[in-house]
Amino acid sequence: MRIIKVKNYEEMSKIAADIIAAQITLHPQTVLGLATGSTPIGTYERLIELCNNGDVDFSQVTTINLDEYCDLDPTHEQSYRYFMNKHLLTKVNIDLENTHVPNGKAADIDAECKRYDELIQKKGGIDLQLLGIGHNGHIGFNEPSDEFVMGTHCVNLKESTINANSRFFNTTDDVPKRAITMGIKPIMQAGRILLIASGDDKKDILKKALFGPVTPLVPASILQLHKNLIVVTPLDL
């Protein structure tokens, strides 16, 4: 694990974007694993800037997102498809056909999970996976549980996650209770993982995840076993 300690959120975002941009420049056909949440917004802003300046070219890039709420239409402002289009995908020169988010409105959720795993496999896996971390140590929507779940699956969100994400909705009741998330296997099989975290409220869980026991009760703790994990954070660990 390599920890890059930065001054603040802005520097974290700049360094994370530069790492992603360098990956794309070296490997134009990169498969990028992408994340939502407030943490990566600055990274996406900086990537858009780099793209507008001609410093990075997304034309051959494929993106595969970690997760999506069940039962939200992709046009819903809080769906992760909407988030990704708004914060990155429609603002860089990527072919939207090459951008993938699970379909949370699929009639057959199990079939959708299977399709997503097959898609990841067909693309040859993820080259660089960007990750944030939830307050309970979740990655994507892999919530604390008794075991690590390998493949894409549907999860019942924990109350703490629903509460944390309720800031984006009118009321807590509006937050979907279920989501589809990529499992631990494609994340751990990614060539490189880039974990970003900022805000004092993330300090304890980040410490636990990076230096505590590896346990499905803290899903992000499995990242300790990845051979190429880069953590960029302003937090004192």
Ligand code: GLP
């Ligand atoms: C959501 C996403 C995660 C993200 C987490 C943290 O639950 N599914 O991928 O890492 O929130 O979000 P934030 O960056 O807003 O703290």
